[in-house]
Amino acid sequence: MTPAPLAARLSIPSGPLFFPVTAYGPDGAVDLDTYRAHVRRGVEAGAAAVFACCGTGEFHALTPEEFEACVRAAVEETAGRVPVVAGAGYGTALAVRYARLAEAAGADGLLAMPPYLVVAGQEGLLRHYREVAAATALPVIVYQRDNAVFTPDTVVELARTDGIIGLKDGLGDLDLMQRIVSAVRTVVPGDFLYFNGLPTAEQTQLAYRAIGVPLYSSAVFCFAPEIALAFHRALEAGDDTTVGRLLDGFYRPFVELRAQGRGYAVALVKAGVRLRGLDVGEVRPPLHEPSEDHVKQLAQIIERGYALLEKEPEDTK
Numbered sequence: 001m002t003p004a005p006l007a008a009r010l011s012i013p014s015g016p017l018f019f020p021v022t023a024y025g026p027d028g029a030v031d032l033d034t035y036r037a038h039v040r041r042g043v044e045a046g047a048a049a050v051f052a053c054c055g056t057g058e059f060h061a062l063t064p065e066e067f068e069a070c071v072r073a074a075v076e077e078t079a080g081r082v083p084v085v086a087g088a089g090y091g092t093a094l095a096v097r098y099a100r101l102a103e104a105a106g107a108d109g110l111l112a113m114p115p116y117l118v119v120a121g122q123e124g125l126l127r128h129y130r131e132v133a134a135a136t137a138l139p140v141i142v143y144q145r146d147n148a149v150f151t152p153d154t155v156v157e158l159a160r161t162d163g164i165i166g167l168k169d170g171l172g173d174l175d176l177m178q179r180i181v182s183a184v185r186t187v188v189p190g191d192f193l194y195f196n197g198l199p200t201a202e203q204t205q206l207a208y209r210a211i212g213v214p215l216y217s218s219a220v221f222c223f224a225p226e227i228a229l230a231f232h233r234a235l236e237a238g239d240d241t242t243v244g245r246l247l248d249g250f251y252r253p254f255v256e257l258r259a260q261g262r263g264y265a266v267a268l269v270k271a272g273v274r275l276r277g278l279d280v281g282e283v284r285p286p287l288h289e290p291s292e293d294h295v296k297q298l299a300q301i302i303e304r305g306y307a308l309l310e311k312e313p314e315d316t317k
Helices: 003-011 032-045 064-078 092-104 122-135 152-160 174-187 201-210 225-237 240-258 264-275 292-315
Strands: 049-052 084-088 109-112 140-144 164-169 193-196 215-218
Touching: 003 164, 003 193, 032 049, 032 064, 032 225, 049 064, 064 084, 064 092, 084 092, 092 109, 092 122, 109 122, 122 140, 122 152, 122 164, 152 164, 152 174, 174 201, 193 201, 201 215, 201 225, 201 240, 225 240, 225 292, 240 264, 240 292, 264 292
Parallel strands: 049 084, 084 109, 109 140, 140 164, 164 193, 193 215
Antiparallel strands: none
């Protein structure tokens, strides 16, 4: 595996980037059969890539053994139809271990999460991600958020590092991202990938796209793939009417509901998957389940979103 194949497959996605939830059974153990079904449905629905055991997949809650089993299951279910990118995080030693487990399980690349707990300087962050990139032959996408925030100069150095192919932004500082894109474009030849990694990234993707960040993660695809696909198609086609209709009628209400609970960026998505008929279990602590009222509101938002799709043919005649 070299960086080029994954970068080429991700650079012009045919559909949303799918971040599956991790399924647990009634006893709280990982339910691989249900997880496989979830991944399989996502690929069949039109996902362009599977990002297994990342933030939405509760990477923080998985043991190394569970992680490897889930990544392997995702690889087997995709069967090469789309690439599988696995999470890797914590301190440098553990991040390297997870990277090697992902490689052994057959993953096509890594999403390198922020280091655990510490707030490090730029020199230390650069060393950390370079060690992760050097640990395997897998291409690496670095995830900027929380305690891993980079200067444009540091991202230039990341882009110069063998094996690092992109940056996913979960911070939301558009001024910083514009300066990062500009600095890398000026200094480093080739195509470095950028991803909007904010929760419910569709809500901000118009702004990200304008500064040169064309790729985005879609948690909504987990439970409402038809809505996520319709948004993706409209965005690619420049169909502002459909984009606006889905933002106003579905995404904004969903984002406002998500903001009512800590951890809802994962817990609400998992509730959505259950509402759509696949019992993926509850989130593991320290996350908690949405309230009954919030789940009811979620069901109404999903119903409204699908109703908007039914109106689409009339609006485009």
